[in-house]
Amino acid sequence: MYLLHFAVCSSDADIVQEDNVKLGQAGEDVNLACTFSKLLQTTTAWFKQTADRKNVQIVSLYLNQQPSWNEDFDKTNRFNVIKGDDHFNLTILKTKPSDSATYYCVVSSYYTIGMGAGTRLLVKGIHIILQQSSIDKLHPGDSVSLQCSIFTESCAGEHSVYWFRQSLGESQGVLYTKGERNGQCENSTESQTQSCVYNLFKSNISHSDAGIYYCAVAACGEILFGKGTELNFRGKQLMLHCLLMYSVICNLIFNMLFEFYIYLVACTYGQLYRKEIHQQMLVGMFNSVYLHYIGFSTIDCKIR
Known part of the structure; x- marks a missing residue:
């Protein structure tokens, strides 16, 4: 309780992350710098915050001991750190689009904990x-x-x-x-x-x-x-085109023959009806049906 009572948070000004935003191309190496006061030397760490606000610790270092890596980052062999009296830099080798995130540098001593403003890394995909x-x-x-x-x-x-x-x-x-x-x-x-x-x-x-x-x-x-x-398939297309052309030609010939047949029928029946009506007119018997038909049958055919 005594330690908790005297523990305070250090100002962000004590920990400096040089770049607020850093752009990188996929496949390139990126260095994220973090500098701080020499008085803050106990524990240093790097955190990754993804787009969904999930915070993951990448690495931590106590005094001058060996870095303690999160297994998800350690097994990739792409992350490295360089520690000095006043800096703790993170290097990402052969960056990928999935490395795009905000990276925070955290430094703590026995009584203070400080965190940088964060560096937002944007990795563009390879063309x-x-x-x-x-x-x-x-x-x-x-x-x-x-x-x-x-x-x-x-x-x-x-x-x-x-x-x-x-x-x-x-x-x-x-x-x-x-x-x-x-x-x-x-x-x-x-x-x-x-x-x-x-x-x-x-x-x-x-x-x-x-x-x-x-x-x-x-x-x-x-x-x-x-x-x-x-x-x-060229053969199939050619066959379809030929069948289509043949169908159109056959349809045209059939229509012409059918129209000619209708013409002959109309001419033949037209003359027969005219003769019958003429005979009825001679005997003086008119029928409204025949009169109507005479008005309808107007096809003039001449056979020579």
């Missing part, structure tokens, strides 16, 4: 370009290799590749097949870039394989989708 090959002509029975290429500014961990197929009658995003990192990668020392090519090979393809194939690559904490490669 990634994803390309998919295009295919021009396909016929049933052919073999085809779908290609997916990824270009990154630097190599950062393994890539996972997924292939999706969208075909007629299926919703977009239906999982067709899944592949791990089975491609070939090349590094360029001049431009510090890496290019990887992944292939999906299909043999003896048929009409049931038609559709749009999408490549998705999970890399550097991001997931990118390609624009898709469409598998079309």
Whole structure:
């Protein structure tokens, strides 16, 4: 109780974190500096506060003993600390987008506890370009290799590749097949870039394989989708076009013949009815029905 009574919190001014906000690119090393008064030398620590306000202790150091690491950070081998009489700096190697958070430096003595204002670290993802090959002509029975290429500014961990197929009658995003990192990668020392090519090979393809194939690559904490490669069959399209053209021509011929038949029928019956009505007119018997029909039958046909 005596110690608790005399324990006070030190002002933030006693502990200085140089950068309020620090920007980093994924794959780079970042150093978070923390300086303090030489009087505060008992225990030093670093805490990480994530976006959901969850506080996690990264490391603590008592006097000049070995650092005590949180196992989640120790096993990554990416975090390191440098301790001096007036500083306790945290270094993060090969940063990832998941390292984005606010980092607090905490220093305590027997009677005081101080905390810095915090450094907000924002790690941007590596610039990634994803390309998919295009295919021009396909016929049933052919073999085809779908290609997916990824270009990154630097190599950062393994890539996972997924292939999706969208075909007629299926919703977009239906999982067709899944592949791990089975491609070939090349590094360029001049431009510090890496290019990887992944292939999906299909043999003896048929009409049931038609559709749009999408490549998705999970890399550097991001997931990118390609624009898709469409598998079309030229033979099938040509046959459909021919059938459509044949159907249109047949329909046209049928309509012409049908109209000509109606014309002949109308002419024949028109003349018969006219003759009958003329005979009735001679005997002086008019019928309103026939009179109405005469008005309706106006087709003038001349047979020579």
